[in-house]
Amino acid sequence: MSTTLIDPRKTFGEAVTDYAAEHDHVLVLSADSGVSSGFGRFKAEFPDRYYEFGIEEHGVTGVASGLAATGFEPVFAAIAPFVTLRNFEAFRNDVGYMRQNVKIVGRNGGMTYSDLGPTHHSLEDYAVIRMIPGVVVLSPQDPGEIRAAARAMLEHEGPVYMRIGGPFIPELFDETPFEIGVGRLIESGDRATVVSTGTITVEVIAAVGALREQGIQVDLIGMPTVEPVDAELIRASAARSGFVVTVEEHYVRGGLSAAVAEVTGDMRIRRAAIGLPHEHITTGTYAELLARYELDAESLSRRLRDLIEAAPR
Numbered sequence: 632m633s634t635t636l637i638d639p640r641k642t643f644g645e646a647v648t649d650y651a652a653e654h655d656h657v658l659v660l661s662a663d664s665g666v667s668s669g670f671g672r673f674k675a676e677f678p679d680r681y682y683e684f685g686i687e688e689h690g691v692t693g694v695a696s697g698l699a700a701t702g703f704e705p706v707f708a709a710i711a712p713f714v715t716l717r718n719f720e721a722f723r724n725d726v727g728y729m730r731q732n733v734k735i736v737g738r739n740g741g742m743t744y745s746d747l748g749p750t751h752h753s754l755e756d757y758a759v760i761r762m763i764p765g766v767v768v769l770s771p772q773d774p775g776e777i778r779a780a781a782r783a784m785l786e787h788e789g790p791v792y793m794r795i796g797g798p799f800i801p802e803l804f805d806e807t808p809f810e811i812g813v814g815r816l817i818e819s820g821d822r823a824t825v826v827s828t829g830t831i832t833v834e835v836i837a838a839v840g841a842l843r844e845q846g847i848q849v850d851l852i853g854m855p856t857v858e859p860v861d862a863e864l865i866r867a868s869a870a871r872s873g874f875v876v877t878v879e880e881h882y883v884r885g886g887l888s889a890a891v892a893e894v895t896g897d898m899r900i901r902r903a904a905i906g907l908p909h910e911h912i913t914t915g916t917y918a919e920l921l922a923r924y925e926l927d928a929e930s931l932s933r934r935l936r937d938l939i940e941a942a943p944r
Contacts, residue, residue: 633801633802633803634801635801635802636799636800636801637774637799637800637801638669638799639738639774639777639795639796639797639798639799639800639830640667640668640669640738640795640797641669642669642774642777642778643668643669643708643736643738643777643778643781643793643795644668644669644670644671644672644673644708645669645672645778646777646778646781646782647659647669647670647673647706647785648672648673648676648677650781650782650785651673651677651680652676654704654785655680656702656703656704657680657703657704657706657785658680658682658703658704658705658706659673659674659677659680659681659682659705659706659707659708660682660684660691660694660695660698660705660706660707661681661682661683661684661691661707661708661709662684662685662686662688662691662707662709662713662714663683663684663685663686664708664709664710664713664738665683665708667738668708668709668736668738669708669738670708682694688709688713688714688717688718689717689718689720689721690721691707691718692707692714692718692721692722692725692726692733692735693721693725695707695725695726695731695733695735696721696725696726696729696731696733699726699731699732699733700729700731704732704733704734705733705734706734706736706785707733707734707735707736708735708736708737708738709736709737709738710737710738710739710744710751710753711737711738711739711740711741711744711753711756712737712750712751712752712753712756713737714735714736714737715735715737715753715755715756715759715760715792716755716756716759719759722735722760722763722766722792723763726763726766726790727763727764727766727790730765730789730790731790732788732789732790733790733791734784734785734790734791734793735790735791735792735793736792736793736794736795737753737756737793737794737795738795738796738797739751739753739795739796739797740753740756740770740794740795740796740829740880741753741754741794741796741829741880741881742754742880742907742912742917742920742921742924743796743797743798743830743917745914745915745916745917745919745920746914746915746916747914748912748913748914749911749912749913749914752912753794754880754881754907754912755881755882755885755886756792756794756881757770757857757858757879757881757885757886757887757890758881758882758884758885758886758889759885760792760858761857761858761885761886761890763790765789765790766789766790766791766792766858767784767787767789767790767791767792767811767856767858767859768791768792768794768856768857768858769784769791769792769793769794769811769855769856770793770794770828770829770855770856770857771793771795771809771829772803772804772827772828772829772830772832772833772853772855773800773801773802773803773804773830773832773833774800774801774802775802775803775804775805775807776803776806776809776855777795778806779806779807779808779809780793780809780855781793782809783808783809783810783811787811794829795830796829796830798830798917800830800833801833803832803833803836804817804853809855811856811859812856812859812860812861813856813861813864814826814852814853814854814855814856814860814861814864814865815852815853815855816850816851816852816864816868817832817836817839817851817852817853818836818839818840818843818848818849818850818851819848819850820843820847820848820849820850820851820872821848821849821850821871821872822847822848822849822874822939823849823850823872823874823875823876823935823938823939823942824849824850824852824865824868824869824871824872824874824875824876825839825849825850825851825852825875825876825877825878825935826852826854826860826865826875826876826877826878826887826891827851827852827853827854827877827878827879828853828854828855828857828879828887829855829879829880829881830880831878831879831880831926832853834921834928834931835851835878835928835931836851837928837931837932838928838929838931838932838935839851839932839935841928841929841932842932842935842936842939845936847936847939849872849935849939850868850871850872852864852865852868854887857886857887857890858890859890860887860890860891860894862894865891865894865895866894866895866898869895869898870898870900872900873900873901873942874900874901874902874903874938874939874942875891875895875900875901875902875903876902876903876904876905876935876938876939877891877902877903877904877905877906878905878906878926878931879905879906880906880907880926881907882906882907882908882909883904883905883906883907883908883909884909886906887906888902888904888906901942903938905926905931905934905935906926907924907926908924912924
């Protein structure tokens with residue numbers, strides 16, 4: 632793991648801009664959020680392909696669908712709850728139902744807009760968007776995955792929602808081509824299967840490392856695609872361990888935990904979910920919120936150890 636911290640928004644914007652330099656059908660749409668979403672360079676280099684609408688996410692989503700119908704590939708990025716909830720009807724009907732080639736990206740996902748509180752937290756986006764048939768839901772875990780996922784998203788024909796964070800994050804993995812629906816085995820062990828997604832994975836890796844030092848070894852699966860999840864990888868690991876624990880910066884309902892439960896529902900295994908309680912989450916710094924809701928590495932190590940030790944072997 633690198634100790635250098637990298638801006639996920641700039642990383643994402645640069646990846647889209649690099650791809651757009653080779654593909655002139657790619658457009659960027661902004662709802663007063665383009666530069667904050669990492670598209671300053673795109674705006675400067677391709678001003679005729681950058682459209683500013685102001686704060687009207689529902690309208691932008693409808694326009695994106697119309698542009699896609701004429702052969703363009705619009706990318707619309709803004710604050711995560713505003714591009715999943717404020718515009719949900721347009722996302723569902725104009726993009727999902729019409730199967731348009733639109734890419735919608737929610738930045739500052741989870742609790743990473745920490746100081747602005749519950750109105751800016753995005754803790755239901757996986758659940759809400761994965762309920763729209765045919766929409767891929769991505770949640771890359773480090774800058775390399777963001778870069779690779781952005782390319783895979785743009786090469787995919789059809790609607791995609793991607794969630795990225797806000798705080799700077801380290802490189803966790805060697806950068807490899809991104810395959811939608813494919814997870815990665817980060818650690819190996821037989822005591823449990825831990826499945827994580829998004830930028831909270833940095834905390835999970837540290838937590839699992841602490842468990843390893845205590846003699847508790849688990850399979851740790853990084854799952855950057857929430858919809859569809861890698862059912863084959865999850866089921867194979869669950870069959871060995873008999874116990875699956877999901878970890879996500881999302882409510883414990885409807886997101887990764889639900890996706891994993893759905894693909895293992897016919898298996899005789901134990902399951903547990905770690906995430907945010909289903910309540911309105913308070914305001915604070917991001918570090919304070921992770922600690923308060925026990926999603927920091929130290930708390931996760933303890934929670935995972937308690938779950939694993941309580942499970943019959």
